[in-house]
Amino acid sequence: MTRSYAEWQAAAAALQFDGRPVINGARITASSGTTIPKSNPATGEVLSQIHECTEVEVDAAVAAARAAYESGVWSRAGAGFRRERLLELARLIEARADEFALYDTLDMGKPIRESSTIDAPGSAALYRFYGEAIEKQENLIPVTPPGATALVTREALGVVAVIVAWNYPLEIATWKLAPALAAGNAVVVKPPVEASHSTLLLAELALEAGIPAGILNVVPGRGSVVGKALALHEDVDMLAFTGSTEVAKQLQQYAGQSNMKRLALEAGGKSSNLIFADCDDLALAAAKAAFGSFYNQGEVCSANSRIFVERPVYEEFLRLYAAAASAYAPGDPLDPASGTGSLVSEAHADTVWATIENARRDGTIVAGGRRPEIAGSRAFIEPTIVTDVPADHEVHTREIFGPVAVVAPFDTEDEAIARANDTPFGLAASLWTGSLARAHRVSERIVAGTVSVNTVDALGFTTPFGGFKQSGFGRDLSVHALENYTDYKTTWMQWG
Template sequence: MDFQNLNYWQEKVKNIAIETRLFINGEYCPTQDNSTFDIFDPAAQHTLAQVARGKKADVDLAVRSARDVFERGDWSQASPAKRKAVLNKLADLMEQHHEELALLETLDTGKPIRHSLRDDIPGSARAIRWYAEAIDKVYGEVATTGVNDLALIVREPVGVIAAVVPWNFPLLLACWKLGPALAAGNSVILKPSEKSPLTAIRLAQLAKEAGLPDGVFNVIPGFGHEAGQALSLHPDVDVITFTGSTRTGKQLLKDAGDSNMKRVWLEAGGKSANIVFADCPDLAKAAATAAAGIFYNQGQVCIAGTRLLLEESIADEFIELLKEQAKNWQPGNPLDPNTTMGTLIDNAHADTVHSFIRNGETEGKLALDGRSAQHPAAIGPTIFLDTNPTASVSRDEIFGPVLVITRFTSEAQALEIANDSDYGLGAAVWTRDLSRAHRMSRRLKAGSVFVNNYNDGDMTVPFGGYKQSGNGRDKSLHALEKFSELKTIWISLEP
């Protein structure tokens, strides 16, 4: 099989079967009113399929199914070893079907097949497997008491979890949430974005094949104002875990307050600062990393390094290196394994990014223009120079391959510019000075700070943000805390 060949993937497209129904209580099914919506291939510019449009009535069925199986204990009371075996089997099946899942992801989102194959699908399976392996290694506690008492601190599954995930990394971000939620023994209803539901729908069948009991995992594709809000307002949903826009995150918090005070864990927007000092260990490496940090996935990355802060003395040299690196990131056919940039998620979002670029031209110098009339959803590397930190392109999350460069002359100035943001998801510091690296890392208001790299890491470390970038954490053992109840059991011992 020559999966490094464009023709190989074009042939697979002709034969791929696309499931489009809801998945409730272990079965695919239509919606209660048989309504559907179109799924659009942004690269080919045509409709891929018509997918079931879940609404409140469908959400009610899914929540009832999830609650019933939770109370029966088929999964919630299963031993950690049993849950581990099932989730490991699910990871195995994801790996076995990695080409199918990668192709669905690329068709749905326009991202390059090389990235779906290399990053999205392996990362998704890895997340499921990591939590499978972790769950039987997380222990309760015994508190210190007097000799006549015994105090136990135990963790229990919360109940019904609603996971609402975005379109930029549809399966990966879903599995960051499914892994800990399922490992802890909860039932889950996954609401994928209406722009990218196909891998979530396919995953449901793989989960059933792996042995997950019916009702434990349900998938309701649909729109945020219908299926999403029905979940956020549902009185029998215990937790909402969400990745997406800050605006939607705020609405979910309101809905939780208006319903049953369900917990809401948010990973929202970002406008992360990538700071390069004059004593950077390797300017060429930093430039290559900065390019990847903003142009990967067409810039549709919440933690993208959208603000590049350069110390004045090396700024001109660095900009030339960066422009050279940008040549390695050019839009092309997502099905071509040599393509490094695909399309944006759809034409409407591309129009939004175009609008930001037009406004940016009035706020700063456009040093590299990625706009092209060749494809309505394709935008290449775009770079603004010497833009005021108060400008919209400097402050607003664009979610496209648009980089804003600002110069600084001191550590204090760099820190001030970096922290002057409504967001606090990520930041990076490039320096040889160990003391400076520590000072900056501690004072940067961000959930993740990278030193001499950008966005490195693995499943062992938490991911989330400060300020309006959210309040939850994905990945690591810390995510398990978000999907479990902490219970104290105090026992009086008879003398």
């Protein structure tokens, strides 16, 4: 059922918040005795107090996860048992999808239209996908010499730590948790302090779904404390992360300093979008470019924020793109009519705004470039299009994580490819062309984990998502994500 603005406001007013961690199947009070006020960035209203966990809670959560894993109640229960529990969890998420959507919208400012129709239902569907997929994995019996039989199986790693970003709190947690749980691991999650509530609710529903206590633990708190403690913990076997490249590099160091735990890191991005003059539908390319750069307030790791346009269609594309950007005007996140919502905080908006001011000084703002105050909050920024800045300007080189995109012309295919690859990141890219030969030729040369042809930022449950270069390693989504949380074990039996 589609809710009206007034109905969403009423549902938000009635929502209950609980910022306590979930460890070994129970809500507990953090030993620190301190909390972190969590406010709605769109209004400034304090929603709840997030318990500030420390190494004490991390140790307790890891111990609970280890005990649950070693007991075999999940790891040795069989794929069929885990399948049924994950399918039930999917059903429970669907039944409370509006509650999940409200938590993410109120926590980090994303439009309720998207969190209720995409994020929450999509997360439920992904638990269902991995629940079904785990029973369809196959073991191997490779060729061996006469008198021997070898069985190659994929085994769960044990205790998995997950550190989640705030831009898609429920979805990104699901991208890690669903395959990790399906494979039989026990998990400790550090949700983002900016948006912890949906992951905490998820842990409660996991228990209701029949997932044993200790298999899914959630420890909120600051990354510098909880995240670091998980990364350094000697009894964590693997860590999965989505966030900045800077933090990903720290996690690599922590893994090396401790027990050489395995890592799957989805880090920063600065994705390009190449528009060739032989594009079949320039208006569609412009509309999709606006989606690729301004959706979710531009707070997307794979946002196509560097747009390069072949010179013969540059001016026309720029006109169409500026017009398409107007559909992403910010407004109250609880209003289904809002184009986008607020940024995650006024502090983050300050950082994005400073970049816009630098671009205004050094180049041209052709659309947007304003920071409206809505409901007393200055966490809103209009979609902003920048041109006429040098190639080494920060709008070309730095992941801004806000509704800011830069557009520049190119003259040759080689130049376009060089500009696309002129970045330390390699997460995603897009290109628009009516030539199948060019589509193959250019996509082959672009260094990115996903190249979308005649669309932007394409992904699906069946295709792996992740990056090259400083965008990290390991893949989310698809059956390949199970490889992050398992490894091969060879059992060799000698008969003669």
